[in-house]
Amino acid sequence: DIVLTQSPGTMSLSPGERATLSCRASQSVSSSYLAWYQQKPGQAPRLLIYGASSRATGIPDRFSGSGSGTDFTLTISRLEPEDFAVYYCQQYDSSPWTFGQGTKVEIK
Amino acid sequence: EVQLVESGGGLVEPGRSLRLSCTTSGFTFGDYAMSWFRQAPGKGLEWVGFIRSKPYGGTTEEAASVKGRFTISRDDSKSIAYLQMNSLKTEDTAVYYCTRYSGVVPAARFDSWGQGTLVTVAS
Numbered sequence: 001d002i003v004l005t006q007s008p009g010t011m012s013l014s015p016g017e018r019a020t021l022s023c024r025a026s027q028s029v030s031s032s033y034l035a036w037y038q039q040k041p042g043q044a045p046r047l048l049i050y051g052a053s054s055r056a057t058g059i060p061d062r063f064s065g066s067g068s069g070t071d072f073t074l075t076i077s078r079l080e081p082e083d084f085a086v087y088y089c090q091q092y093d094s095s096p097w098t099f100g101q102g103t104k105v106e107i108k
Numbered sequence: 109e110v111q112l113v114e115s116g117g118g119l120v121e122p123g124r125s126l127r128l129s130c131t132t133s134g135f136t137f138g139d140y141a142m143s144w145f146r147q148a149p150g151k152g153l154e155w156v157g158f159i160r161s162k163p164y165g166g167t168t169e170e171a172a173s174v175k176g177r178f179t180i181s182r183d184d185s186k187s188i189a190y191l192q193m194n195s196l197k198t199e200d201t202a203v204y205y206c207t208r209y210s211g212v213v214p215a216a217r218f219d220s221w222g223q224g225t226l227v228t229v230a231s
Contacts, residue, residue: 032214037153044205044224045153050217057219058181092216096171097155 002027002091006100012108019076021103023089028069033093036065036074039102040085047089049074079105110134110220112206122194130189130206135194141209143218144180146202146227154214156204159189172199176198196229203205203227204211 003026013085023034035069037045047056049065052072062077084107089100095108116128130142136221141164144156157170157180179192189206203224210219 035217044221046221047217047219050219051214054215056217081228090153090218092218095169097158098154099153101152 001096002029002094002098004089004098004100006087006089006093006103008103009101010104012106013079014108015079017079019074019079019083019105021074021076021087021089021105023067023074023100024085025070025072025091027052027094029072029091030093031068033091034065034067034072035090035092036063037088037090038083038085039088045088074105076105081107110208110218112208112222114206114222114225117204117227118225119228119230122196122198122231124191124196124227125194126196126227126229128191128193128204128206128225130191131137132187132208133206138183138184140213142182142189142211143207143209144189145205146197146200147205147206148202153204154202158209172223175226193227196205196227198229201229 005024007022011098034052036049039045048063053065066073086102086104088102111133113131120126138195141160143158146154146156159168159180181190203226205224206222207218208220
């Protein structure tokens, strides 16, 4: 199974700051099958990024994804109040499809 | 508007069965693969299973943790996906989400999620 390790586990930032979230895979993942999700308490995950760098419909351009192989990054250029949430990366290149354990972005 | 609505969750005793439904609207259901994920209370996300669209064989895949106990099916005439869960264990307690899979590479993605339905396995 491909293990995805996200870091940091929690990051404390202020609105307006830049957030850089990391997702490292235990083996190479095709960029076509790497996604990022945002999840708020009591809500379903929301697709942000697919194909490592493509924004999903309706996602603001302050969210961007990059990376390849085993190292992927989600960047939020300027945090808005509604961006404080938990973020998960997911690979669906190799079954079983797996998620990282999540990064919580909290208000400092 | 694409909508996915899960139903059928609830409290069930260990060893019993439950069937979840994912009722969809707003798109041509038969053109899409569907998948189920779950999230145990306070935990991360876990893939449960997947069913391809009929043009791609309608075949299924399940995670090792549920293989042999859970079965995914679909009724394209009703635009509903199902998750049949047998021999339930306490560790199956989770919110179960169904998702639509748009599978055209390089744009393959799980682009729509239901709101989830809670399954609690306890005596």
